[in-house]
Amino acid sequence: MAQEPGAASSPPAAPYDRRIDPLTGEAAVIVAKRQARPNLGEGMHTASTVACPFCPGGVEAPEDYDVKAFTNRWPSISDGRCEVVLYTSDHDASFASLGVDGARKVVDLWAERTAALGGRDDVAYVLVFENRGPEVGATIPHPHGQIYAFPEVPPAPRRELDEAACALCGVDPGPRLVHAVGGWRAWVPDAATWPYALLVAPDAHEPDLPGLGDAGRTGLAEVLVDALGRLDALFDAPMPYMLWFHQRPTDGGAWPTAHLHVHVAPLYRSPGTQRYVAAGELGSGMFFNPVDPDDAAAALRDAGGDRQ
Ligand SMILES: [Zn+2]
Numbered sequence: 001m002a003q004e005p006g007a008a009s010s011p012p013a014a015p016y017d018r019r020i021d022p023l024t025g026e027a028a029v030i031v032a033k034r035q036a037r038p039n040l041g042e043g044m045h046t047a048s049t050v051a052c053p054f055c056p057g058g059v060e061a062p063e064d065y066d067v068k069a070f071t072n073r074w075p076s077i078s079d080g081r082c083e084v085v086l087y088t089s090d091h092d093a094s095f096a097s098l099g100v101d102g103a104r105k106v107v108d109l110w111a112e113r114t115a116a117l118g119g120r121d122d123v124a125y126v127l128v129f130e131n132r133g134p135e136v137g138a139t140i141p142h143p144h145g146q147i148y149a150f151p152e153v154p155p156a157p158r159r160e161l162d163e164a165a166c167a168l169c170g171v172d173p174g175p176r177l178v179h180a181v182g183g184w185r186a187w188v189p190d191a192a193t194w195p196y197a198l199l200v201a202p203d204a205h206e207p208d209l210p211g212l213g214d215a216g217r218t219g220l221a222e223v224l225v226d227a228l229g230r231l232d233a234l235f236d237a238p239m240p241y242m243l244w245f246h247q248r249p250t251d252g253g254a255w256p257t258a259h260l261h262v263h264v265a266p267l268y269r270s271p272g273t274q275r276y277v278a279a280g281e282l283g284s285g286m287f288f289n290p291v292d293p294d295d296a297a298a299a300l301r302d303a304g305g306d307r308q
């Protein structure tokens with residue numbers, strides 16, 4: 001193909017070392033440099049400490065703040081594509097303890113950062129996520145999440161987006177509904193892959209965080225405060241979880257099936273007992289969930305009962 005006069009003779013360096021396994025077709029990003037990052041989680045799981053980089057006065061937060069986003073100094077993807085989002089200046093808070101007003105500030109920041117990163121020409125997908133607890137590798141216990149801005153639409157959201165129709169419009173969780181508030185619902189999926197997995201979505205076909213109006217943002221704050229509070233109440237201990245948003249790609253495509261939602265994958269299947277994804281599951285590509293989703297939903301509904 002002929003090049004434009006003055007065009008670079010080689011494409012810009014990719015922001016990450018993404019490889020596709022020829023046997024499995026699965027994507028892996030090699031981030032060997034991250035092995036050097038600090039592990040500050042040891043012994044810091046509950047107590048406040050001045051050593052925390054996210055506490056006011058810490059290395060990442062010199063001033064006091066409500067919520068705050070900044071570029072991750074240990075990025076998995078280069079070019080300012082990885083950000084850290086601090087939910088509160090309170091080291092010992094949880095998402096639920098933020099309350100609706102505090103959570104709404106986090107929602108607004110998620111939306112703002114999605115718009116800012118997604119507005120870049122070299123960003124096709126903004127993934128907002130959280131790893132909570134040392135069990136899922138959160139190296140700093142201070143309440144925070146992360147954002148990755150991808151140069152492409154990654155495989156997991158892509159599979160959902162490629163469906164012919166929206167799978168969330170008109171969905172009826174039935175007995176698996178856990179909570180409904182402010183135009184949002186949280187429910188245990190019929191084919192849940194984690195024992196107390198939750199799906200959280202607006203009733204309306206809202207494509208992304210930046211597009212949410214005032215009521216939609218408050219509704220998201222309300223439903224997340226409730227749902228994540230139930231997970232902590234379930235076994236009367238902070239529930240380690242992985243949480244991620246799926247939203248419309250930012251590559252300018254229409255993506256008509258994009259319906260904003262949150263996946264929550266809690267780690268425990270009973271008090272103190274972690275659920276592992278093991279060989280039978282990785283080997284078969286099928287998850288074996290030891291808790292009936294109907295029972296999980298009932299337990300989560302009960303777990304909220306004495307808080308409200
Ligand atoms: Zn802290």
Ligand SMILES: [Zn+2]
Nearest residue numbers: 166169205259
């Ligand atoms: Zn929809």
Ligand SMILES: [Zn+2]
Nearest residue numbers: 160246261263
């Ligand atoms: Zn999804």
